[in-house]
Amino acid sequence: MERPDVDELVPPDRTLMGPGPSEVHPRVLRAAGTPLVGHLDPAFVEIMDEVQDLLRYVFRTDNQWTIPVSGTGSASMEAAIGNLTEPGDTVLVPGNGYFGERMAEMVRRAGGDVVTVEAPWGEPLDPADVADAFDQHQPDLFGFVHAETSTGALQPDVPELTGIAHDHDALVIADTVTSLGGVELRVDEWNVDVAYAGPQKCLSCPPGASPLTLSDRAMDKVLTREEPVRSWYLDLSLLQEYWGEERAYHHTAPITNVYALREALRLVAEEGIEARWERHEHVASALKAGVEAMGLALNPEDDYWLPSLNAVRLPEGVDDGAVIDALLDDHGIEVAGGLGDLAGDVLRIGCMGHSARPTNVFALLAGLGDALETQGADVDPDAGLAAARRALAE
Numbered sequence: 492m493e494r495p496d497v498d499e500l501v502p503p504d505r506t507l508m509g510p511g512p513s514e515v516h517p518r519v520l521r522a523a524g525t526p527l528v529g530h531l532d533p534a535f536v537e538i539m540d541e542v543q544d545l546l547r548y549v550f551r552t553d554n555q556w557t558i559p560v561s562g563t564g565s566a567s568m569e570a571a572i573g574n575l576t577e578p579g580d581t582v583l584v585p586g587n588g589y590f591g592e593r594m595a596e597m598v599r600r601a602g603g604d605v606v607t608v609e610a611p612w613g614e615p616l617d618p619a620d621v622a623d624a625f626d627q628h629q630p631d632l633f634g635f636v637h638a639e640t641s642t643g644a645l646q647p648d649v650p651e652l653t654g655i656a657h658d659h660d661a662l663v664i665a666d667t668v669t670s671l672g673g674v675e676l677r678v679d680e681w682n683v684d685v686a687y688a689g690p691q692k693c694l695s696c697p698p699g700a701s702p703l704t705l706s707d708r709a710m711d712k713v714l715t716r717e718e719p720v721r722s723w724y725l726d727l728s729l730l731q732e733y734w735g736e737e738r739a740y741h742h743t744a745p746i747t748n749v750y751a752l753r754e755a756l757r758l759v760a761e762e763g764i765e766a767r768w769e770r771h772e773h774v775a776s777a778l779k780a781g782v783e784a785m786g787l788a789l790n791p792e793d794d795y796w797l798p799s800l801n802a803v804r805l806p807e808g809v810d811d812g813a814v815i816d817a818l819l820d821d822h823g824i825e826v827a828g829g830l831g832d833l834a835g836d837v838l839r840i841g842c843m844g845h846s847a848r849p850t851n852v853f854a855l856l857a858g859l860g861d862a863l864e865t866q867g868a869d870v871d872p873d874a875g876l877a878a879a880r881r882a883l884a885e
């Protein structure tokens with residue numbers, strides 16, 4: 492084996508406006524560059540407590556069981572689903588996007604039986620359909636996606652959905668990966684039993700330690716399971732010995748990621764959670780006004796527009812791959828194409844965390860206008876920029 496000759500790492504300068512990761516705040520990058528302490532060092536134990544308190548603030552919850560799970564959002568997702576699903580449980584999941592499908596797959600692997608409540612991709616679930624599904628299947632668990640990153644649709648009516656589930660004695664798991672720290676989310680007030688998220692979407696943090704919160708009732712179900720959780724790594728009954736009172740070794744915490752998450756959450760607390768939701772809405776409104784004035788349309792209806800992920804319909808005949816490549820190659824801007832039923836029809840433009848800034852919106856609109864004109868689309872980029880400017884002045 493020859494000795495590889497690899498240059499020092501110099502990543503290209505990117506403006507991250509895709510479905511995640513978003514741009515990392517400089518203070519978070521700095522926190523990630525600080526020296527390690529041991530994962531059982533009293534100083535780290537204090538940091539763990541601080542991170543848990545900050546997570547409770549951001550989730551709007553008093554849940555004791557609020558921790559960062561080692562791994563990306565899919566790890567906190569699998570921790571939620573894998574711990575709550577016992578073999579033979581019936582679990583109701585949404586059929587209106589890519590992440591509902593992932594939920595279903597995780598339920599099956601945990602030994603649960605999947606039943607689905609349908610809605611078209613790009614639309615939220617209708618509470619009446621959820622109620623029907625409950626009457627028909629009597630599920631033990633109900634999972635829904637608060638912010639569907641694959642379609643740009645926000646799930647409204649969350650308290651109504653949790654009410655239906657609780658009337659049927661079921662627990663509710665919410666995917667809040669693209670809503671935590673970006674759009675209004677109130678875990679306790681909305682009676683959500685379990686919520687999981689990821690740090691690299693609206694929290695402007697590198698992926699690697701992912702928020703999870705469980706109510707006492709949900710944790711009771713986990714702690715009284717007959718069969719152990721199928722994943723040793725994500726077994727919350729073991730993890731509670733590290734994140735709870737005992738502070739016993741389970742696995743080495745991703746210390747650097749916990750540092751980064753702590754700083755990212757500190758930034759949320761500094762800004763104020765409600766002010767942060769408003770900033771996302773304000774900046775994304777400018778992006779929305781800009782693409783609409785340019786001559787494009789958002790895919791979801793305004794009632795369930797998701798500020799943190801804007802699914803923009805492409806004009807007939809425009810190749811999404813060419814637009815995505817032109818934005819990256821000519822402007823250094825990352826966006827993504829559609830998935831599933833929306834593949835080829837939309838661009839997915841994120842407006843998350845530190846990326847939710849006016850400068851990014853102007854760069855995106857200018858680059859998108861260029862790329863679409865090159866593709867022969869009939870758009871008016873100048874009108875888009877002017878509309879964004881007006882929206883930001885409001």
Ligand SMILES: *Cc1c(COP(=O)(O)O)cnc(C)c1O
Binds near residue numbers: 564566636640669698
């Ligand atoms: C990104 C995302 C996930 C998965 O997170 P990873 O960090 O990619 O593992 C799950 N659900 C939603 C809604 C997401 O946007």
